[in-house]
Amino acid sequence: MNRDAELSLDRIARGSSLGRLLTRICFGVLVLVLLGPFFVMLSTAIASNRAVVAIPPTWLPDQIALSNFREAFSVIPLARYFLNSGIIAGGATALNAIAAVPAAFALARLRFRGRRAFLIFIIATQMISPVVLLIASFKLMLVLHLLNTYWALIFMDGTISLPITIWIMTAYFSLIPQEVQDAATLDGVRAWRMLKDHFVPLGVPGIVTALIFSFVIAWNEFVFALTFITNPTIRPLTTGIYAFMGQSQIQWNYLMAASLLAIVPVFVIFLIVQKRLASGLSAGAVK
Amino acid sequence: MVALEPHTQTRRLVPKGPTTEHLKTGLTHVSLIALAGLLCAVFLCYPIIDTFWLSVHNVNEFGQTQGFSGFANFATIFRDPAFRGSVLRSGVWTVVVVGVTTVLGLFVAVMLNQPWRGRAIVRGLLLLPWVASLVVTTLLWQWIADPDFGALDHLARTLGLIHTNIAWLGNGNYALPLMMWIAIWVSVPPTALILLAGLQGIDRDVYEAASLDGTRGSRLFLDVTLPLLRPVLTVTVLLNVIFVFNSFPIIWILTEGGPLGSTNTLPTYMYNLAFELNEMGAAAAVAVVMFFILLAFSTLYTRLAWRNVAR
Numbered sequence: 001m002n003r004d005a006e007l008s009l010d011r012i013a014r015g016s017s018l019g020r021l022l023t024r025i026c027f028g029v030l031v032l033v034l035l036g037p038f039f040v041m042l043s044t045a046i047a048s049n050r051a052v053v054a055i056p057p058t059w060l061p062d063q064i065a066l067s068n069f070r071e072a073f074s075v076i077p078l079a080r081y082f083l084n085s086g087i088i089a090g091g092a093t094a095l096n097a098i099a100a101v102p103a104a105f106a107l108a109r110l111r112f113r114g115r116r117a118f119l120i121f122i123i124a125t126q127m128i129s130p131v132v133l134l135i136a137s138f139k140l141m142l143v144l145h146l147l148n149t150y151w152a153l154i155f156m157d158g159t160i161s162l163p164i165t166i167w168i169m170t171a172y173f174s175l176i177p178q179e180v181q182d183a184a185t186l187d188g189v190r191a192w193r194m195l196k197d198h199f200v201p202l203g204v205p206g207i208v209t210a211l212i213f214s215f216v217i218a219w220n221e222f223v224f225a226l227t228f229i230t231n232p233t234i235r236p237l238t239t240g241i242y243a244f245m246g247q248s249q250i251q252w253n254y255l256m257a258a259s260l261l262a263i264v265p266v267f268v269i270f271l272i273v274q275k276r277l278a279s280g281l282s283a284g285a286v287k
Numbered sequence: 288m289v290a291l292e293p294h295t296q297t298r299r300l301v302p303k304g305p306t307t308e309h310l311k312t313g314l315t316h317v318s319l320i321a322l323a324g325l326l327c328a329v330f331l332c333y334p335i336i337d338t339f340w341l342s343v344h345n346v347n348e349f350g351q352t353q354g355f356s357g358f359a360n361f362a363t364i365f366r367d368p369a370f371r372g373s374v375l376r377s378g379v380w381t382v383v384v385v386g387v388t389t390v391l392g393l394f395v396a397v398m399l400n401q402p403w404r405g406r407a408i409v410r411g412l413l414l415l416p417w418v419a420s421l422v423v424t425t426l427l428w429q430w431i432a433d434p435d436f437g438a439l440d441h442l443a444r445t446l447g448l449i450h451t452n453i454a455w456l457g458n459g460n461y462a463l464p465l466m467m468w469i470a471i472w473v474s475v476p477p478t479a480l481i482l483l484a485g486l487q488g489i490d491r492d493v494y495e496a497a498s499l500d501g502t503r504g505s506r507l508f509l510d511v512t513l514p515l516l517r518p519v520l521t522v523t524v525l526l527n528v529i530f531v532f533n534s535f536p537i538i539w540i541l542t543e544g545g546p547l548g549s550t551n552t553l554p555t556y557m558y559n560l561a562f563e564l565n566e567m568g569a570a571a572a573v574a575v576v577m578f579f580i581l582l583a584f585s586t587l588y589t590r591l592a593w594r595n596v597a598r
Contacts, residue, residue: 027398030391031409034475038415040438041427057441095326103323112316118324125331127581129533131554132574135561136334136341139350159330162323191315220420222536227562238422242540245426252430259423266418271411 045069045256052253068257075254078261080233081240088153088225088236089218095158096165096214101207104169105195109181126163130156130223138227152228153236157218164217165210172206173199212273216266237262335578341571348565360572369548370573373556376463380552381532384470388531389524391471392478397508399479400486410483413476421473421536428469429541432456456541459549466537466550474531478523485519486512521592528588529581553577 044052045068047061054062072078106112107119137156138147146152176199184194200207225239235243241258342360344352364370399410416424431438432455440452455461489512497511513520535554538544544551544559551559553573561570 023398027394030395031413034416034472035412037424037427037431037438037472038412040431044430053436055436056444057436057438059438099323099326102319106316106319110316110319112313118320121327125327127529127585128331128335128578129529129581131533131535131557132338132578133331133334134558135350135567135571135574136337137330138561139337139341139567140330140334142350155326155330159326162327162331166323191319195319216418220422222420222422223558226539238420241426242422252433252436255426256430259419259426262423263415263419267414270414270418 041256041260044253045260047253049251049253065253068253069261072254072258072261075251076241076244076258078258081235081237084150084234084240085219085236087150088157089215091150091154092158092161092218093211093215095154096161097207097211099158100162100165100169100210101200102192102195104166105173105199107166108170108173109199110191122163122166126167130160130221134223134227137224141228147228148231148234150234153218153221153224156224157221158214161214161217165214168210168213169203169206172203176202209273212269219266338571338574341568342575344568346568346571348567350567356568360568363569364572369551370556372548373551373553376550377532377552380467380470381528384467384474384531385524385527387471388474388478388527389520391475392482392523393520395475395479396482396486399483413479416473417477417480422540424473425469425537425540428465429456432465457546459546462542463550466541469537470531470534474527478527481523482516482519485516489515525585525588528584532581
C-alpha cells in the first residue's frame with residue numbers, strides 16, 4: 001500500500017480533531033514519564049560529586065564530570081563484573097543454542113512418539129519462575145558443588161530460557177517450506193545433516209532472535225545470582241552493582257555512570273535487531 | 288501461541304505425506320531432543336518435584352530433610368498473618384500492575400502504529416526500560432525517590448503538589464504504590480512493542496472494508512482492531528501475569544519487604560523465609576502455593592480466553 005492511502009486510512013481511524021489533540025497530549029506526557037527517568041540517569045551520571053548532592057536538586061548539573069565513567073571502574077570492580085556477566089550470559093546462550101536448535105527442529109518438522117508430550121512439557125515449563133525454583137535449585141547446586149561457580153548460573157540461566165527459545169525457533173522452523181524437507185529427504189539426507197545444511201541456514205533469523213532473548217535473560221538475571229554467588233570475584237553486573245550499593249554511602253553519580261555502561265551493550269544489540277525481535281515474539285504469539 | 292492452541296499447532300507442525308519415512312529412525316529423534324530434555328529434567332523438573340517433597344518434610348537450613356511432616360509446613364504459613372498479607376498484596380500487585388500496563392501498553396502501541404515524525408526515535412528509546420536489568424532500573428528509581436536529592440520530590444515541589452519532601456520508601460503506604468508504578472513502568476514498553484507487532488500484522492484491507500461500510504474512529508478501534516488483536520493481547524496478559532506475580536528484584540532491592548513486612552509479596556516473603564530465617568520447609572510450602580496459584584490462573588485464563596475467541 002502506498003503512503004497516501006496509508007495516510008488517508010489513518011485519518012479515518014483517528015476521529016475528531018479535539019479528541020486527536022487530547023490523545024496526542026496524553027501520549028506526549030506518557031512518553032515523557034516513560035523516558036524521563038533515563039534523563040535523570042544521564043544527568044546524574046555526568047554530575048560532579050558536589051553537583052549530585054545540590055540542594056535544591058537541579059535538572060542539569062552545573063558541574064559536569066565526565067571522569068565519573070572512569071572513576072566508576074575504580075570505585076566498583078566494573079571490568080570484573082562485565083567480564084563475569086559476559087562469561088555467564090555467553091555460556092548460557094551457547095548451552096541454550098546447542099539444546100534448543102535441534103529440539104525445535106524436531107518439534108517443528110519431525111513426527112515421533114512422545115512429540116506431543118514433549119511439546120506440552122515445554123509449554124508447561126514456561127510457567128515456572130526462578131523464584132519458585134530457587135530453594136530446590138539452591139539445594140541442587142549445593143549437592144553438585146556448583147555454588148559460587150559460573151556453571152551454576154550458566155546451567156540455570158541457559159535452562160530457564162529454553163522454553164521460550166524453543167518456542168520461538170519452532171515457530172520459525174515450521175514456516176520453512178515443506179519442499180526443502182521433501183527434497184532433502186528424497187536425497188536420503190538424515191535429520192542431523194538436514195538440520196545443519198538446510199534448516200539452520202534458512203532459520204538464522206529465528207535462531208538469532210531466540211538466542212538474543214536467552215542472552216538478555218541471562219545478562220539481567222538477579223535472583224539466582226543473588227542466591228548462588230557470594231564470592232565477589234565471580235559476581236555478575238546485576239548483583240555486583242547491588243552489592244556495591246549495600247556496602248557504602250552510595251555515590252549516586254558513579255552508580256548511575258556504571259548503570260549506563262551496563263545498559264549500553266544490551267541496548268545496542270536490541271536496537272540492531274528491534275524489528276526482528278518484536279515480530280519474532282508475535283510470530284510465536286499468533287501461531 | 289503454542290500454549291493456547293495446541294490442536295492447530297500440532298496439526299500444522301506435522302509434515303504431510305510419506306516423506307518422513309526415512310527420518311523415522313527413533314534414535315536420531317531422541318538425540319535431537321536429548322540435551323534440551325535433559326537440561327529441563329535436571330534444572331526445571333527435578334527442582335519442582337524436590338520443592339513439593341521439601342514442602343511436606345521437616346527441613347534443616349542446608350535443605351536436608353528430617354522426616355515427613357505432612358501438611359505442617361502449610362499449616363505454619365497459613366497461620367502466619369504475614370503470609371496472608373503477602374497473598375493479598377500479591378493479588379493487588381498483580382491485578383493493578385498488569386491492568387494498568389495493558390491499557391497503557393495498548394495506547395502506546397496504537398500511537399506508534401500511526402505515522403508521525405520522530406516515531407522511530409521514540410520506538411527505539413522505549414527499548415531502554417526493557418533492556419536495562421531490573422536491578423539497574425530499580426536503583427534508578429531509588430535515586431529518583433531519594434528524599435533529599437531525588438527528582439521525584441523535586442518535581443512534585445516544582446509543580447506545587449507537595450510542600451515537604453516525602454520519604455517514599457520509609458512508609459509502606461507510599462512504598463508499595465511507588466513499587467507498583469516501577470513495575471508498570473518497566474512492563475509498558477515490552478507490552479507496547481509486542482502489541483505493536485500484532486497491530487502491524489493486521490491486514491490493511493480489513494480497515495479499508497470497514498471504512499467503506501462507514502465505520503469510523505473509536506468504533507473502528509473497538510469493532511475491528513480489538514477483536515483482531517485479541518490473540519496477541521491474550522498472550523501479553525498471560526505472560527505479564529506470570530512475570531509480575533513472580534516479580535522479586537524491585538521489592539527486594541528497595542525495601543526487602545519492609546518496613547515491618549508492609550511491602551511483602553509472596554516472592555519476597557518466600558525468599559526471606561528461606562534465606563534469612565532458614566525455614567526451608569515452610570518456604571518450599573510457599574513456593575508450592577505460588578505454583579498452584581499460577582497454574583490455576585493459567586488454566587482458567589486460557590480456557591476463558593479461547594472460548595471467547597472461538598465464539
